[in-house]
Amino acid sequence: QSLSSFADDVAATKRAIDQAEGPVVLVGHSYGGAVITEAGNHEKVSSLVYVAAFGPDKGESINALGKGAPPPVWASALQVDSAGFGWLPEATVLEHFAQDLPLAERKLIASKQGPIAVKNFDGKISKAAWADKPSFYVLAAKDHMIDPDAQTAMSKRMKAQVTTLQASHVAMLSQPDKVLSVIVSAAKGAPPALTASR
Secondary structure (H helix, E strand, O other), rough: OOOOHHHHHHHHHHHHHHHOOOOOOEEEEEEEHHHHHOOOOOEEEEEEEEEEEEEOOOOOOHHHHHHOOOOOOOOHHOEOOOEEEOOOOHHHHHHHOOOOOOHHHHHHHHHHHHOEEHHHHHHEEEOHHOOOOOEEEEEOOOOOOOHHHHHHHHHHOOOOOOEEEOOOOOHHOHHHHHHHHHHHHHHOOOOEEEEEEE
């Protein structure tokens, strides 16, 4: 994904689905949850897995989900360049993004993060795939990026099968075996191709 446009990220995900053989389980983390919510309407997608991810409804954007709520702790630290791409300073990644990982891994994540166009958070869902397809949600109970209460509300709304982990925003890195177990559960019934979305 380029992270430069919500529409482009959805299109890239659909191209990956087209190339996959057999049914596909879409896995989305964070912003990627919005991408799989839109791209998951593809007929080859059998189920969706949200990992500490946004799950907007039809007509909603990520920014709309947060309206009326207090700004998250990291929001004031977000750096945005002249082209409208945002990223988090190292200190914020260490304390709020991946706080349950060893320091060396947190520093690596900070250095490798891909800047994202902040306009992507205004991308609206035309149809929420989770309304029609089985959904699974890995809820990160120690997440500082997406409030765990917001994760609970989103997962309940989509009637997802929820697995709660005592993890930071990067549960797939701090507790990979448990996240993999959820993905395998989503794939039961037919061996699917796995397509990940960040």
